[in-house]
Each structure stands twice: as structure tokens, then as C-alpha cells.
Amino acid sequence: MSEKIVLTYFNGRGRMESIGWLLAAAGVHFDEVYLTKREQYEKLLNDGAMMFQQAPLVEIDGMQLVQTKAIMNYIAGKYNLNGKDLKERVSKSSLIEMYSExxxxxxxxxxxxxxxxxxxxxxxxxxxxxxxxxxxxxxxEKALSGSQYLVGSQLSRADVHLMEATLMLEEKFPTILSAFPNLKAFQDRMRSLPTINKFLQPGSQRKPQPDAAYVKTVMEVFNF
Known part of the structure; x- marks a missing residue:
């Protein structure tokens, strides 16, 4: 039986969202704990769970990981989202990292x-x-000219981040991809992947755009 993965963050889109996207793309189940009160956050601090007093926090493989970049690097490595094999991971990792950043x-x-x-x-x-x-x-757009994926011949974390980012932009600017046909075609290919398609369905763990209640909770928990 696989170990439980627990994501601790607010019940809304934020820095944890890209982590959820990676896990969903890999077809990995994860549980969520939502920060709702200042006391809950202070307990995590007192327990030593948050190294820099920041969220998100991910519990995986017996570790408590913080810092979004470090978390995503670990997940990408664990679930083969940094290249299809060792040779490709070594030769393409910098490009994947640049695209992702x-x-x-x-x-x-x-x-x-x-x-x-x-x-x-x-x-x-x-x-x-x-x-x-x-x-x-x-x-x-240029990277996807004549290529199915951003890097190499297999889905990488950069592709997952690109899907998330383009959908986020379209929420604000519905026609923003009209001048980028390769990106539109890329979105269609990503939607055809079973794990991505599942994450895009209503009722999934994908979070909606932040609302006033989300902002209020964040401000109260962090005592801003």
C-alpha cells in the first residue's frame, strides 16, 4: 500500500496549485488539509513542520517538504516528469527547469x-x-513548433505547468491564445491525456479562481 501524500495549504488556488497539477498529471492520489485558522498555523510552526514559516507543506515519503520549487523538483523526479530516462534527464533538465521557471x-x-x-x-x-x-x-509557441512536447519525447513538468498557465491566462483574457496556434493545439493534446482530463472535470481537486473568502482566510491565518 502506497504511503499517503498530504498537501497542507488554503482551500483555494495559490502556490500549492502547481503541485496538485503535477500529482494529478502523474495519476497520484493526494489528500489535502486546509489552513483555516491562525491557531492551526501556529501549531504547525510549534511542531517544526514549516522550516521558513511558509506554506505550502507537503508530506511525502516520510518527509515534510516546504518551498514550492523544492517540492515540485522532488515530485517531478519521483514520478518521471523530468525526462524519460537518465540520459534525457541529464541532458534536458536545464531546459525543463528554464521553461518551468x-x-x-x-x-x-x-x-x-x-x-x-x-x-x-x-x-x-x-x-x-x-x-x-x-x-x-x-x-x-516557438518551442512547440513541430514538437508534441516542450522538451524531449515525453510529458514533463514543463508541459504540465504550461497547461496550467495557459488556462489561467484564458480565465482573465479569453482570446489571449488566438495568435498562438501551437499553444491551442498543445492544450487539445493535453486535454486528451486521461490524467489531465480527469483533473479538469468538475469535482476534481483543481481549485477555482481565488475569491474574497479565500483572501480573507489567508490574511487572517498569516496575520497580515
Missing amino acids: GLCDCMEMAMMLPFKQVQEKETQLGAIKGKATSRFLPVY
Whole structure:
């Protein structure tokens, strides 16, 4: 019987979402514990579970992992999302990492939107769209020219992050991919993968866009 994987975070989209996407793409079941009260967070701190006093926290293989990048690197390695074999992992790992980090930078801008004041949100939306269409999306559009995946011949964490990021952008800007046909075709291929398709269905552990209740909970737990 496989060991239980537990994700501790808020009941909403945030830094844990990309971790959930990776596990879902790998077809791995995970449980979730939601932070709802300051006292719950303080207990985790007192127990030594959060090294830098930050969430997310992932319990896996007898370890308590923090720091999103470190968590995703471990999961990608464990579930073969860094290349199909050792040779490909060594030769392609830097490229996968660069693609993944670029997508994290892009998504970070959108993740901060719910915490902005109303007047700031409009400015931020414009900045997100501008950077996405001029800096980020062209890179991935070019990488997918004549290629099914971003790197190598097998699904990698970079592909999973790209799917998450493009869907997130379309929520804000429904026609943003109109000038990127390779990315639209990529989305269609990703939707055909059983594990991804399952994660996209209603009732899955994929989180909706953050709402006011989510923002309020985060602020209260972290005592902002």
C-alpha cells in the first residue's frame, strides 16, 4: 500500500496549485488539509513542520517538504516528469527547469491579483497581458513548433505547468491564445491525456479562481 501524500495549504488556488497539477498529471492520489485558522498555523510552526514559516507543506515519503520549487523538483523526479530516462534527464533538465521557471514567473503575477486594491488590479491586468503576449507565450509557441512536447519525447513538468498557465491566462483574457496556434493545439493534446482530463472535470481537486473568502482566510491565518 502506497504511503499517503498530504498537501497542507488554503482551500483555494495559490502556490500549492502547481503541485496538485503535477500529482494529478502523474495519476497520484493526494489528500489535502486546509489552513483555516491562525491557531492551526501556529501549531504547525510549534511542531517544526514549516522550516521558513511558509506554506505550502507537503508530506511525502516520510518527509515534510516546504518551498514550492523544492517540492515540485522532488515530485517531478519521483514520478518521471523530468525526462524519460537518465540520459534525457541529464541532458534536458536545464531546459525543463528554464521553461518551468518562466511559467512560474508568469503565474506569480496572476496569483497576486486577488490581494491587490481595485485600482491596482486594472493596472496589473494590463501588465500581465502585455508580458504574457510579448515575453512568455512566444517562447512556448516557438518551442512547440513541430514538437508534441516542450522538451524531449515525453510529458514533463514543463508541459504540465504550461497547461496550467495557459488556462489561467484564458480565465482573465479569453482570446489571449488566438495568435498562438501551437499553444491551442498543445492544450487539445493535453486535454486528451486521461490524467489531465480527469483533473479538469468538475469535482476534481483543481481549485477555482481565488475569491474574497479565500483572501480573507489567508490574511487572517498569516496575520497580515
